[in-house]
Amino acid sequence: MARPKIALIGAGQIGGTLAHLAAMKELGDVVLFDIAEGTPEGKALDIAESGPSEGFDAALKGTQDYADIAGADVCIVTAGVPRKPGMSRDDLLGINLKVMKSVGEGIAEHAPNAFVICITNPLDAMVWALQQFSGLPANKVCGMAGVLDSARFRHFLSLEFGVSMKDVTAFVLGGHGDTMVPSVRYSTVAGIPLPDLIDMGWTTKDKLDAIVQRTRDGGAEIVGLLKTGSAFYAPATSAIEMAEAYLKDQKRVLPCAAYCDGDFGLNGMYVGVPTVIGAGGIEKIVNIKLTKEEQEMFDTSVKAVQGLVEACKGIDSSLA
Ligand code: A3D
Numbered sequence: 001m002a003r004p005k006i007a008l009i010g011a012g013q014i015g016g017t018l019a020h021l022a023a024m025k026e027l028g029d030v031v032l033f034d035i036a037e038g039t040p041e042g043k044a045l046d047i048a049e050s051g052p053s054e055g056f057d058a059a060l061k062g063t064q065d066y067a068d069i070a071g072a073d074v075c076i077v078t079a080g081v082p083r084k085p086g087m088s089r090d091d092l093l094g095i096n097l098k099v100m101k102s103v104g105e106g107i108a109e110h111a112p113n114a115f116v117i118c119i120t121n122p123l124d125a126m127v128w129a130l131q132q133f134s135g136l137p138a139n140k141v142c143g144m145a146g147v148l149d150s151a152r153f154r155h156f157l158s159l160e161f162g163v164s165m166k167d168v169t170a171f172v173l174g175g176h177g178d179t180m181v182p183s184v185r186y187s188t189v190a191g192i193p194l195p196d197l198i199d200m201g202w203t204t205k206d207k208l209d210a211i212v213q214r215t216r217d218g219g220a221e222i223v224g225l226l227k228t229g230s231a232f233y234a235p236a237t238s239a240i241e242m243a244e245a246y247l248k249d250q251k252r253v254l255p256c257a258a259y260c261d262g263d264f265g266l267n268g269m270y271v272g273v274p275t276v277i278g279a280g281g282i283e284k285i286v287n288i289k290l291t292k293e294e295q296e297m298f299d300t301s302v303k304a305v306q307g308l309v310e311a312c313k314g315i316d317s318s319l320a
Helices: 013-024 039-046 089-110 123-134 146-163 194-199 205-216 220-225 232-247 292-315
Strands: 005-009 028-032 060-063 074-077 115-118 141-143 168-173 181-189 252-261 266-277 283-287
Touching: 005 013, 005 089, 005 205, 005 292, 013 028, 013 039, 013 232, 028 039, 074 089, 074 232, 089 123, 089 181, 089 292, 115 123, 115 232, 123 252, 123 266, 123 292, 141 266, 146 168, 146 181, 146 220, 146 232, 146 266, 168 252, 168 266, 181 194, 181 205, 181 292, 194 205, 205 220, 205 252, 205 283, 232 252, 232 266, 252 283, 266 292
Parallel strands: 005 028, 005 074, 028 060, 074 115, 115 141
Antiparallel strands: 141 252, 168 181, 252 266, 266 283
């Protein structure tokens, strides 16, 4: 059986890291596409040259030609521009919307059966636009944000409790922005919910509130440190986790920006929710019950995403 084909649209910081991870994990052959001449070719060759030492079997190719992504099983989209200090994710909207149009058309023409994972910001609006521009089925187009935001939350919680990150489960709901909703009630250490850990004296509500806020600001914290771009190692790892779930039909329960139509009381929009990812793409949305307070935070987040989608429609009338 031929190896799966993974197309990475955008060969910048995240795209290059995705290619390296996909090759090292032998998820399939990798095509790096970018409009910047030389960048995808250079990264593909550099990673291929790490193969003899690492011992992986994967072919890598860099290209400026969409024809080279033909028949891809997975497309991961990072094309566009990232944030600089002082910018919000929303400031990227105008530029990245145009990029989503060309990427959506390229995928529709050459890889219409792919499972598509969008990472370009502002995430929830860009994945919506990408699905519209590509016309691919909504269960095959999703956005990576929840896995990353949850990983950040899990990392901070493991530091607070002094336990392995492996034993901390957590998830974050809502849009990938300042209004995201880290779920305290559904997050656990080895199955023990965080509110119980407060009762057990392992932490305090104030400390958990600070961790929730640090999670919301997780992207900005890295942008502030790097000064020239945004996070790329953890975002790439998170998207690879989703791609692997699809390629290996793992039925992983992962939060991601998925198309909700009737789910969570929403009417045809993308937002971060828990999902099951397997060979059918987004196979299921896990409709958990929210408390009144959680619902209010979720609604605020949904409104922020709806505002960005309306802004997209204002910029490109074909989306209206
Ligand atoms: P960067 O290193 O600048 O890479 C972006 C690449 O896209 C560059 O190599 C560009 O040449 C390329 N590009 C631009 N326009 C096109 C086009 N039309 N077609 C193909 N390629 C194009 O950025 P990055 O890799 O650090 O980040 C990529 C995106 O991910 C940005 O929008 C970030 O804001 C976003 N991001 C999202 C998350 C989430 O959790 C959702 C996290 C981190 C970054």
